[in-house]
Structure formats: C-alpha cells, structure tokens
Amino acid sequence: MTGERASFRTIRDELSRRIAERVWLPGTLIPGEETLAEEFGAARATVNRALQELARAGILERRRRAGTRVALHPVREARFIIPRIRQEIEGRGSDYQYRLLSCEEAKAPEVICARLSLQPGSRLLHVRCLHLADRVPYQFEDRWINPKVVPDALQADFSQVGPNEWLVGHAPFSTAEFTFMAAAASAEEAGLLQIREGDPVFVGERITWMRADPITLAHLVHPSSHRMVTQL
Amino acid sequence: MTGERASFRTIRDELSRRIAERVWLPGTLIPGEETLAEEFGAARATVNRALQELARAGILERRRRAGTRVALHPVREARFIIPRIRQEIEGRGSDYQYRLLSCEEAKAPEVICARLSLQPGSRLLHVRCLHLADRVPYQFEDRWINPKVVPDALQADFSQVGPNEWLVGHAPFSTAEFTFMAAAASAEEAGLLQIREGDPVFVGERITWMRADPITLAHLVHPSSHRMVTQL
DNA sequence: GGACTACATATGTATAGACATAACGGCATA
DNA sequence: TATGCCGTTATGTCTATACATATGTAGTCC
Numbered sequence A, B: 001m002t003g004e005r006a007s008f009r010t011i012r013d014e015l016s017r018r019i020a021e022r023v024w025l026p027g028t029l030i031p032g033e034e035t036l037a038e039e040f041g042a043a044r045a046t047v048n049r050a051l052q053e054l055a056r057a058g059i060l061e062r063r064r065r066a067g068t069r070v071a072l073h074p075v076r077e078a079r080f081i082i083p084r085i086r087q088e089i090e091g092r093g094s095d096y097q098y099r100l101l102s103c104e105e106a107k108a109p110e111v112i113c114a115r116l117s118l119q120p121g122s123r124l125l126h127v128r129c130l131h132l133a134d135r136v137p138y139q140f141e142d143r144w145i146n147p148k149v150v151p152d153a154l155q156a157d158f159s160q161v162g163p164n165e166w167l168v169g170h171a172p173f174s175t176a177e178f179t180f181m182a183a184a185a186s187a188e189e190a191g192l193l194q195i196r197e198g199d200p201v202f203v204g205e206r207i208t209w210m211r212a213d214p215i216t217l218a219h220l221v222h223p224s225s226h227r228m229v230t231q232l
Numbered sequence C: 001g002g003a004c005t006a007c008a009t010a011t012g013t014a015t016a017g018a019c020a021t022a023a024c025g026g027c028a029t030a
Numbered sequence D: 001t002a003t004g005c006c007g008t009t010a011t012g013t014c015t016a017t018a019c020a021t022a023t024g025t026a027g028t029c030c
Helices: A008-020 A033-040 A042-056 A085-091 A110-115 A161-172 A187-193 B008-020 B033-040 B043-059 B085-091 B111-114 B164-168 B188-193
Strands: A062-064 A067-069 A077-081 A094-107 A123-133 A136-145 A175-184 A200-210 A211-223 A230-231 B060-063 B069-072 B079-082 B095-109 B123-133 B136-145 B175-184 B201-211 B214-225 B228-231
Touching: A008 A033, A033 A042, A042 A062, A077 A123, A077 A230, A085 A094, A085 A136, A094 B228, A136 A161, A136 A187, A161 A211, A175 B175, A187 A211, A200 B201, B008 B033, B008 B043, B033 B043, B043 B060, B043 B079, B085 B095, B085 B123, B085 B136, B136 B164, B136 B188, B164 B214, B188 B214
Parallel strands: none
Antiparallel strands: A062 A067, A077 B079, A094 A123, A123 A136, A136 A211, A175 A200, A175 B201, A175 B228, A200 A211, A200 B175, A230 B175, B060 B069, B095 B123, B123 B136, B136 B214, B175 B201, B201 B214
16 A cells, blocks of 8 residues: 655646646646645645756746746756767667877867967867777767866876766866757868768767866767757 | 855755865765764755755765765766747847748658657648748748647647747647757758758757657758757 | 575655745835 | 835745665575
8 A cells, every 4th residue: 555645756747747738727826835735635845846846847937925837838958968978889789989089289279269268379188089889980079178277188098098088087077068069071070980071960069167267178070870869 | 144054055066066176086975964964064854955956967876775976977967948949039139030831731751650650641730830030040840740639730820820839838748859960951941041952950850749649740950050058 | 605684774755843035916105 | 106115925945853765784594
C-alpha cells in the first residue's frame, strides 16, 4: 500500500496534467498553495516545491501576492547536455580517436582577442586538433587558451589528451557561453573533415571564464551530418 | 544589518566557489549535510536545497549513504530558452512580420510520416510560412500538423497568426524533441530567405506530442547569420 | 573465499510553524 | 485626476523534527 502519499511529485504531475489537458487554461489563476495543500492533504511546503518546479519549467508563472497562473506563453526551455567529446562518441558506441594538429603560443588575431575581451595582440596558446569517430572526422577543434589564467597549459602535452579534457581537469570555469550556428566550411576545415569547401558545417563556439578572466575560446566544427538533439 | 543570514543561495554560491577554486577537487567527498548545516549555521533542509541545486546543475553527485562528491566529469547542461518567434524578434528590438505561403491538407511524404510514427500516406495539414525581422527574412517555417489530434487546425486561419502561435493557444504538448543542424539551402529555401542555393542554413526541427500522439513537426530554417546563444 | 544478512548512515522527503518580502488595491492627499 | 502611502495577502524561505530509502560496510555462515 504505497503511492497513496501525496508527494511533491504526485502533486507536480497532477497539476501538470490539469494544464496539459486544459482543465486550467493559459492565463488562469490557479488555487493558492494553502488551498492546494488542503486538496492534496499535504503541507504547504510540499505544494510549494511542486509549484516551484513547474514555474522553473516555465509552465507556471508565480508572483508574490498576485498568485500563480498558468503561463500564457509557455516559454519552455530545452536542456542540452554538454558532454565531453570522447564521451559523446563512445556513448554512441563508436571508437574515439584523437589527433593533435598543432600547438603553439602565438599572437591571437583581433577577433579572438575581442571575443575574449583581451588586449589586441595578446599572446595565447593556440591548439588545433581533430576528433574522430570510427576513424571518420567528427569534430575539428580550434582553440585559444589564456596562459595568464592557466599557465600550466604551456607545459601540457596535448598529443594524447585533448585540450578540453585537459582543461576540465585543470581549470574549472565559473561561467560559460555557448553559441551554435551554421557556416560554410573553409578550405582548411573541408580538408580536415573530408568534405568540400563551402559545404555547410555545424559550428559550436564555447567561451569559458573563471570569474572575470577568460580561460579559453573553442571553435568546434562538425560536418553537416551532425545533429544536436534534446528531449523536453 | 541584513545578508548575514545563511540562505540557501549563500550556501550554494559558497560551495560553488569552493569547487570552482579547487578547494574541493573533482572526486572529493564533501562534508555531509549535517556538518555543513552546522558550519553555515543553517538547518539541514536549507543545506539540502543548496546541494540539490548544485547536483541538478551537474557539478555535484549525490548518493544516499555514500554522501556527496564533486563531480568527476562535470557534465554540465546548458539551457536554451525556446521562445516563440515573434517574441524572439521583438525582444531584439526588431519589427516582426509574417507571411503565409501555403496551407493545405495533403498526403504527407514518407519521411514526415516516419518522423511522426504515422502510417505512410497519412493526410496532414501542411503549412508553409515566412517570419521576417525588419522586413528581412528571418525564418522559413515548413510545418505538418496532425488533424487527428488537432481537428480545429483545419478550420484555423493562418493568414494572420502563425501556426506556432496558434498551436500554443490550442494544443499544448506533453513532450517535445528539438534537433539542430546545419544544412545547405534548397532552391526554395534560398529564394525565400534571399540567399543563394547551397548556402549554409541553420535548421531547427521541432516535434511535439500530446501523450503518445504526434501533434506537429516543424522544420525551421534560418539563414547562416543566425546565432543560437546560451549562457551557463 | 564467496554469498548473504543486518546494521549504520547519508541523503530524500514531508510536516508544522514562523517570519520575510513583494505587490495588488484601496484610501487619502495634493 | 494623479500620486503616494499602507494594509492585506500570496508566495519565498528558513527552522526543527520525523520518518523513508538506498547503500556501503561489517559481520556471519557455508
């Protein structure tokens, strides 16, 4: 005899059902926590937890004093797992291979410095490498690392371990920004990914910071067969 | 004299800081809730809330009896807001325009039926339209709607209101799947988006279900200048 | 040694009670 | 009419306590 207990999950799901089945239409002011607590025979804190989860998911809108209403414009959010490339490839049952293409300290181009809010002409560590799945090019990584923040990176050996994997273990970040876009493959990218120049590529760009200091900018290029999928 | 109170936010941020600054290295078993509660002068429930948030973000791993440890592989997740196109455009301060291109019931191609797990040859409502920002093509939407689930759609007038906006108000979904990819513009897409055939485009695909029934499949094509950005 | 069991323990969840905080709406004032 | 103050009220958060649940560990038995 279990499951009769009104847990916050039960409440959350039941409220979610009422919204999905349009018992409560968008914009409706739903009963207050106290009332719901009574209805479900639970404490207000329990109802609160259920409501907060739904609000976080974007299907409820809550305001003090004003009460809780069904979101008019369910701005729902999708969550993408940002896996490490090795795990992503091995997780699909493929063999992962890695190839370091180049690694050198160099004066970073204007664009890069600007993206990282660094002085133009800053010297950064430039790493280029290729990730393969079952020997087929999967991602070309073009990365700039700020040695001011991660001095160890200058001594690191990226011939076996990719810079991302290395950074995860040596330089945690406090904030990150991800950008995704479509682009046309440059001649270099095309050669490395075994596609034709100008073919569409799926590009991810990742910038990470430690506090206000930029750690790294990664430009990640996939052939157009790449899919980024998420369930909601 | 406020702020001295140890709220779950304070605790969350302080723990987060310790992890970011490598006071607690990945893999470390951190003190138990009871201990932390004592340290912060808070109740265990408060510490619990802070820890649960960090666990949800993927930077802590918790297991009953085993305790809480700093995630070895911070599989962090990025959250993308899935806005409605009008809001997305107006939110950037641009003017939104909408143009319906076609709207008819038709036998859906194999691929579409397969993606929606429907019998091959099912008759679906096919809507094509264009969204513009400041009169510049922003997104071409090619959508199939399942009239079995949303019969009202057959009578709906999509000449003024886009099908997405209409669906939000008439057919809430229980689950959704989002896919993003890069592709080459077809001749039709190129014409509508005012780019050249074969130019890279950023494509989003969205399928929604109500329970087990597929509601709609939307194919959303952006010119390659489109950026999808998220902060973490 | 290996399998099984009992126990200890950290987290998971629920509860009642309390106070904090924001903001709706009405009332008073300029 | 417009403005500003303020009480009421729904949500936000914290506390203390209790019990549930999973699971590592130690101890037992063969």
